[in-house]
Amino acid sequence: MGNALVLPGRGQGGRGLAAAVLAASTALAQACGSGAGDAGRGGAGAADGSSATPARGGTAKVGVIAEPKTFLDWAAETTVDSYAADLVFRRLARRSSVSGSFVPDLAESWQTLPDGRTIAFQLRRGVLWEDGIGLTASDVRFTEDRARMPEASISGYKEAIESVEATGSHQVVFHFRRPDPEMLAHAVLGHVYPEHLLGSVDARDLQTLPFHRRPVGSGPFRLAEWEPARYLSFVARRDGTPGERPHLDRVVMRIFADKTSALRELEGGGLDLLFKVPRETADRLASRGDLTIHRVPTHGYVFVVWNTKRAPWSRVEVRQALAASIDRKALASRFEGTETALASGPVPADHPWHDPAPSSTSYEPAATAARLTSVGWRISGDGRWLDEQGAKVRLEILVQHGNTVLQDTAAVVADNLRRVGLEAEVRQMDLTTLRARVEEKGDFDAALYSRPSTAPVDLAGCFGSGGAENYAKLADPDLETMLDAFGRETDLEKARETFVRAARRVGELEPWTFLYYRSETIAASRRLRGLEGCLPNVMECASEWWIPKDRQ
Amino acid sequence: MVSHVLRRALRAVVTAAGIAILAFLVLHARSEEALSVLAENRGVRGEEARAALRTSYGLDRPVPLRLSSWIGDVARGGMGDSWSHPGSSVARVLFDHLPLTLALTGSGLLLQIVLGLGVAAVSIQTRGTWKDALANALALAANALPEFCVGLLLLWPFAVRLGWFPLSGVSEAPWEAGGGTLTTLLDGLHHLALPAVCLGLASFAAVARLLRVRWEDELGAKYVVGAEARGMSRARIVWGHSLRNAAGPLCTSIGLSLPGLVGGAVVVEQVFNWPGLGRVLVDAIAARDLNLIAGANLLLALLVTLGGMISDLLFAALDPRVRAR
Numbered sequence: 001m002g003n004a005l006v007l008p009g010r011g012q013g014g015r016g017l018a019a020a021v022l023a024a025s026t027a028l029a030q031a032c033g034s035g036a037g038d039a040g041r042g043g044a045g046a047a048d049g050s051s052a053t054p055a056r057g058g059t060a061k062v063g064v065i066a067e068p069k070t071f072l073d074w075a076a077e078t079t080v081d082s083y084a085a086d087l088v089f090r091r092l093a094r095r096s097s098v099s100g101s102f103v104p105d106l107a108e109s110w111q112t113l114p115d116g117r118t119i120a121f122q123l124r125r126g127v128l129w130e131d132g133i134g135l136t137a138s139d140v141r142f143t144e145d146r147a148r149m150p151e152a153s154i155s156g157y158k159e160a161i162e163s164v165e166a167t168g169s170h171q172v173v174f175h176f177r178r179p180d181p182e183m184l185a186h187a188v189l190g191h192v193y194p195e196h197l198l199g200s201v202d203a204r205d206l207q208t209l210p211f212h213r214r215p216v217g218s219g220p221f222r223l224a225e226w227e228p229a230r231y232l233s234f235v236a237r238r239d240g241t242p243g244e245r246p247h248l249d250r251v252v253m254r255i256f257a258d259k260t261s262a263l264r265e266l267e268g269g270g271l272d273l274l275f276k277v278p279r280e281t282a283d284r285l286a287s288r289g290d291l292t293i294h295r296v297p298t299h300g301y302v303f304v305v306w307n308t309k310r311a312p313w314s315r316v317e318v319r320q321a322l323a324a325s326i327d328r329k330a331l332a333s334r335f336e337g338t339e340t341a342l343a344s345g346p347v348p349a350d351h352p353w354h355d356p357a358p359s360s361t362s363y364e365p366a367a368t369a370a371r372l373t374s375v376g377w378r379i380s381g382d383g384r385w386l387d388e389q390g391a392k393v394r395l396e397i398l399v400q401h402g403n404t405v406l407q408d409t410a411a412v413v414a415d416n417l418r419r420v421g422l423e424a425e426v427r428q429m430d431l432t433t434l435r436a437r438v439e440e441k442g443d444f445d446a447a448l449y450s451r452p453s454t455a456p457v458d459l460a461g462c463f464g465s466g467g468a469e470n471y472a473k474l475a476d477p478d479l480e481t482m483l484d485a486f487g488r489e490t491d492l493e494k495a496r497e498t499f500v501r502a503a504r505r506v507g508e509l510e511p512w513t514f515l516y517y518r519s520e521t522i523a524a525s526r527r528l529r530g531l532e533g534c535l536p537n538v539m540e541c542a543s544e545w546w547i548p549k550d551r552q
Numbered sequence: 553m554v555s556h557v558l559r560r561a562l563r564a565v566v567t568a569a570g571i572a573i574l575a576f577l578v579l580h581a582r583s584e585e586a587l588s589v590l591a592e593n594r595g596v597r598g599e600e601a602r603a604a605l606r607t608s609y610g611l612d613r614p615v616p617l618r619l620s621s622w623i624g625d626v627a628r629g630g631m632g633d634s635w636s637h638p639g640s641s642v643a644r645v646l647f648d649h650l651p652l653t654l655a656l657t658g659s660g661l662l663l664q665i666v667l668g669l670g671v672a673a674v675s676i677q678t679r680g681t682w683k684d685a686l687a688n689a690l691a692l693a694a695n696a697l698p699e700f701c702v703g704l705l706l707l708w709p710f711a712v713r714l715g716w717f718p719l720s721g722v723s724e725a726p727w728e729a730g731g732g733t734l735t736t737l738l739d740g741l742h743h744l745a746l747p748a749v750c751l752g753l754a755s756f757a758a759v760a761r762l763l764r765v766r767w768e769d770e771l772g773a774k775y776v777v778g779a780e781a782r783g784m785s786r787a788r789i790v791w792g793h794s795l796r797n798a799a800g801p802l803c804t805s806i807g808l809s810l811p812g813l814v815g816g817a818v819v820v821e822q823v824f825n826w827p828g829l830g831r832v833l834v835d836a837i838a839a840r841d842l843n844l845i846a847g848a849n850l851l852l853a854l855l856v857t858l859g860g861m862i863s864d865l866l867f868a869a870l871d872p873r874v875r876a877r
Contacts, residue, residue, distance in 0.1 A: 059727070066835070070638045077593040151604035153594045207608050212639030225727060228637075228648040229827030233727040252727050256720070261825040264712065264719045432589055468598065 058547035059250040060528055062539075063262040063271040067229055067255045071215040073190045074152035075206065079275070086539035087234045087251060088217035089191035092121055092140070093184070097296075097535045102184055106135065106192055106218070107172075116179035116492040119187055123170040128239060129194050130216045137166035142195035144174075149203060156468075157456060160186050179492035181352045182456075192218065220246045220543035229255055247530070247546035266291070272525040273538070278404075279337075282521045292524050296536040300453035300518040301343040302335075302409055304397070307444050308511055309473040312375075312387055313395075319510040321371035322395075323361040325420040326413055332516035335409060343514035347457050347503055355500045361510060368420045385421045394423045398437065398447040401428035409515065410448045438471050447471070450518065453536075459483060459499070463506050472511035479505045527551035557865065564857035572850035576622060579842045580615045586840035587611055590635065593839065609635060622846065631847040636839035642847035645832060650851070652722065653828035655740075656747055657817050661806070663752025664813070667691075668759025675764045676771070676790070688760070695757030699816045703750045703823035710746060717746045720825035747824040751816055755809060762805050766798035773797075800870045807863025810856050 068084040070076060076085070092107040107121040127135040144164040147154045162177045174187045197216055201209060215223055221234035232253040236246040254271065256262040263281060265271045269290070277285070277293070286293045304326070306313045313319060332341040347354045369379075376388035385393045395417060399410040410426045417424040429437070437443045449471065460483045461467040465475040482502040489495040506512075520536040530544040538545075579586075590609065591602050606612050610621070625632040631642035671687045678684045694702065711717045718724065723739050770776070771794050779789050818830030829848065836844040 069636060072638075075594070075638055077595075149604070150598065150601035151594070151596055151608065153596060155596065155601070203604070204608055207635065207638050208633050210639050212637075214639075227726065227827075228645065229831055230722060231727060250727065254721075255827070257822050257825050257831055261720045264707075268712075268719050270719065432592070435592065436588075 054247045054530065054544075054546035055549045055552070056247055056546075057249050057549070058247075058552035059252055060248055060272045060542075060545055060547065061252045061254055061270065063254050063256055063265060063274040065256055065259055065262060065276075068232065068253070070212040071191075071217070071223075072193065072206075072209075072212065073154045074146055074149065075212070076153050083275075083539045084232060084253060085191050085215075086219070086537075087221040087253075087542055088215050088219045088223055089193065090127075090217075090219050091191055091540070092123075092188040094188070094534060094540045095537070096533060102188065105188075106140075107188075110184065112183060117176045117183075117490070119174045119176075119183045120167075121172045121174075121187070123172065125170055127218055129196075129218050130222050130237070130239075131197075132239075133194065133196055135192070135194075135218050136169050137172045139192050139195045140164065140172045141166045142199050143190070143193045146193070146198075147190055151203075154190050156461075157189055158186065178487065179490060179495050181492070181496070194218075220244065221251060224250075231255060244543060246543040248542070251542055251545075266523055266525075269525075272528040273531075274523045275520070275536075277521045277523045279335075279521060282523065285523055290526055292526055294522040294524065294531070294535055296520045296522070297341065298453035298518055298520050298536065299348045300451055300455075302331075302406065302448065302450045302515045302518065303343070304413060304513040304515065305438065305444075305447045305449055305471045306511060306513070307442060307446065307473065308475075308509075309442055310445060312393065313445060315375055316509055317371055317375045319513075320361050321368045322417060322422070323510050323513040324364045324371065325368045325422075326416045326513060326515070327363050327365075328513075328515050329363065331409060331412060334412070335405060336516055336519055341516045341519070343517050345503060345507055345514055346459065346462060346512070348517075351457065353496050353499050353503075355503050361513070365416075365420050379421060383421050384423055392423060394445075395425070396445045397424060397426050398434055398444050399426055399428055400431050400434055400448075402430070403450075405518075406448050406450060413448065413515075442473055453518065453520065459502050459506065460487065463509075463511060474509060474511040476505065476509055479509065560861045560864070561858070564861045565854065568850060568853035568857045571853040572846065573619070573623075575849040576619055576846045577615065579845055580618055583611050583615075583842065586842055589840040622843070626847075626850065631850070632843040634836075634841055634844045636836060636841040636844060642843050645844060646829065646847055646851050649827060649829045649832050652826060653814075653817055653821070653830065655744060656751065656820065656826055656828055657813055659744055659748035660751030660755070660813060660817065660820075661810075663748055664756045664759055664809075665806070667752055667756035668763055671756070671760035672763035672767060675760070676767050679768075691757035691760045694753045695755065697754065699750060699754045699819040700823050702754050703747075703820055706746050706750055706753075707823070718743050722827065747820050747826050750823070751813065751820050754816055755813060758809065759802065759806065763798060763802055766802065767794060770794035770798045796870055800867045803863040803867040803870065807860040810859040810863075814852060814856065 062083070064080045064083060066078055066080050068080045069078070070081055071085045071088055073082075073085065076082060090106045093102040093105050093110070095101075096103045104124070106123055106127060108124045110119055110121045112119050121140070123135070123137060123140070129135060141164045144158065144161065146152065147158045148161065149155060160176050160178070160180055160183075162175045164175070165173050167173050174183065176183055176186070180186065194216055198209070198211060213226060217223075220237060222237050223232060224235040225231075225233040232255075234251045234253070236249055238245060254262075254265070256265070259276075259278070262271065262274055263277070266274045267285070267288075282293045282295070285291050304323075306319045306322070308314050308319070313322075328342055329339045332343075333339050335341075345355070372385060377385050377393070380386050380392070387393050395414075397410050397414055399406050401407070407426070407428060414424040414426050434447065438447045458467070458469070462469045463472070463474050463479060464470060464483045465480060479502060482498055482505060486495060486498040486502060489498055522531075522536060522538065524531055527547050528545060529548070530541070530546050531538045533544055534541045587602065587606055587609070591605055594605070596602070596605065603612075610618060613621075622632055625642075629643055631646070634640050634642050634645050637645050668691075671691050674687045675684045678687075697705075707719070711719050722743050723736070724743075771790070773794070776789055776794060779793065780786075814830075817828060818834065820826065821828045821830040822834070829852070832844070833848045833852075835841075836848060
């Protein structure tokens with residue numbers, strides 16, 4: 001499996017939910033070095049095993065919480081923006097969860113050059129924008145240039161790209177700053193936009209563009225109607241990509257104020273698709289005959305951040321001792337239903353550069369006492385740890401209020417720590433305050449965070465001293481040296497070796513304790529077929545959805 | 553009379569404008585915090601990106617300049633650009649949702665009056681009996697429950713279990729063509745029913761109590777004795793004369809309840825997924841869309857002050873003594 005790997009650029013880490021989902025095509029499948037891969041077209045087998053011939057017609061209703069704000073990746077803020085963009089715009093390629101490889105979309109083929117830093121795409125001919133203008137390499141080049149603007153939501157994910165040039169009307173070449181095993185994933189991240197409509201727009205005027213509400217796309221559907229706060233209606237295009245007309249007539253995106261209302265509609269038959277269904281609800285819905293629950297593992301994970309600038313958490317031995325006191329397998333089992341969801345480090349197991357040696361300390365509560373005693377701590381009469389000065393050790397774990405999974409996880413972590421004699425408390429606060437305390441002021445002991453499902457593996461950004469996501473405020477000279485070397489490396493194999501050493505060093509330092517990977521739960525009506533091709537990013541292959549004639 | 557109305561209207565507009573300007577200044581005094589949230593939502597980091605965002609949102613200008621620019625936008629009818637709805641003006645966002653909030657608030661107000669009148673009438677007719685006590689108790693119980701509770705208590709039996717009413721939204725599959733005006737209207741009323749009942753139920757008790765007290769006072773007045781002596785029917789006395797006199801102060805009370813009704817609509821819109829101004833405002837606050845919040849403040853202040861003015865005028869229309877004063 002692949003995940004986007006950002007080589008240490010020392011620049012913005014750029015998160016943003018929209019960018020995370022846009023990179024979701026890297027979540028589950030293997031990267032392709034070259035070639036077109038399989039087309040991934042045609043209807044998937046019906047869930048109930050009946051005829052697999054896709055029927056034409058019908059309307060699929062997708063539930064979203066919150067209204068899309070824009071179709072432009074540069075201004076996107078939520079996954080809902082990406083869902084809407086997936087219907088109207090295309091990418092160069094997308095992941096297939098069936099084959100695990102990238103399948104062509106706007107690009108019909110691609111080749112990685114021997115230097116390991118260049119990838120060339122051949123675009124499909126005959127693709128038209130809705131206004132009849134042909135899509136060319138200039139559109140791709142323009143889109144990539146705009147995506148790398150500092151204020152673009154997606155800019156952090158494009159940091160590895162040095163430049164993009166259109167070498168022909170339908171040939172595009174991406175040049176990367178350094179060798180990158182995930183070049184393809186970086187290049188295809190994001191949609192392609194029309195230069196002839198947006199190229200002359202000043203960056204200052206981007207906010208007020210009518211294009212946000214009236215997009216002109218190259219995708220399988222076009223926006224037909226937008227009733228604010230109620231729904232968006234997309235109709236199938238007949239004039240888009242040659243030979244590729246969606247099976248459905250229409251996709252309606254229904255907007256809900258909250259998940260409860262959306263779930264009510266799903267159960268009442270008013271929706272065909274709903275994302276991020278809570279686990280307990282999904283368990284209940286799974287017993288219904290009219291719904292299918294898809295649980296898909298992702299690379300998003302939950303972790304504890306330790307403040308390495310505040311005593312006593314500044315000591316590696318203390319962090320390792322606390323990490324060894326947390327039963328991460330039990331957490332994975334409790335919150336994701338399986339111990340295999342255990343997260344062992346910042347590099348997922350399916351990544352080409354994954355190091356089998358775990359980066360997080362294994363569960364050894366019995367060894368905690370020895371570790372803490374070695375740093376001068378002792379147990380008081382009431383069974384609580386006292387530090388070298390004899391003061392009772394207290395740990396406050398900050399967590400976002402309103403996120404029940406994180407809140408419950410924090411409670412379990414605190415309980416694990418109390419069992420080994422630490423006074424641990426959980427403090428909930430709103431996200432803005434939490435981020436201000438952790439990321440701006442560094443005023444915390446520990447915090448519980450979750451990382452979006454396809455945020456790039458970015459050792460420098462997360463653990464380098466200037467990293468935008470270095471929440472732990474780590475500043476280790478050895479690690480800095482490795483990250484610097486990695487950033488300058490031009491040979492792919494040497495870059496891999498340096499990367500693995502840096503990842504191991506992160507594991508030794510334990511600035512983060514990785515807990516478990518999150519899964520995405522999608523609920524779908526059984527009448528809606530063709531979803532299996534690109535779970536969990538099903539909106540990307542909406543052109544392959546279909547509804548049996550007798551269910552339309 | 554006309555000049556009086558015009559003077560009242562002007563006073564209402566000036567009051568609303570003053571409130572809106574004050575709110576604008578308070579909002580923009582914390583604009584850096586808003587910028588932090590905007591940057592966070594975009595997922596952009598670093599001073600360069602933040603500076604670019606600050607410029608694109610116009611937050612690099614001094615507050616007085618922003619205020620004068622906003623006043624100019626209001627005068628031109630746009631109210632500026634919405635940050636959380638790129639490509640849309642604030643006016644467009646607000647007026648897209650305003651009709652739905654007016655429909656909800658208006659029907660809630662109507663139900664508030666009808667239910668209040670009904671309970672007050674029952675109380676008047678059954679004074680001192682168990683029916684009077686029961687009516688008042690039910691009214692108080694409904695008033696004690698917050699709107700979201702009332703909403704859920706209505707949704708579960710009538711929408712979820714019995715399926716008599718829709719679960720949410722404004723209309724049924726509106727993206728599908730077909731259906732005449734009458735069908736569309738009936739469908740809309742069908743969807744409006746539960747939210748309006750929720751809003752009316754949560755607020756009619758005060759109307760019932762005030763009307764009952766005033767009505768009782770009127771029924772004890774000397775003119776009622778005279779009317780009875782002249783042989784006028786009881787029904788005409790109760791419904792024709794005393795109610796009219798009792799209803800006057802009620803108009804003012806209803807005007808004063810408008811802010812609460814609008815606030816209640818915010819909650820009801822969330823429960824019933826009703827896409828009105830309330831939801832827009834909640835989302836705007838979360839997104840720190842200062843332009844949209846300021847515009848919504850102005851609009852809501854206008855609605856409330858004008859609503860109060862209308863209720864006072866209604867009072868004057870009902871009671872000649874007020875007109876004379």
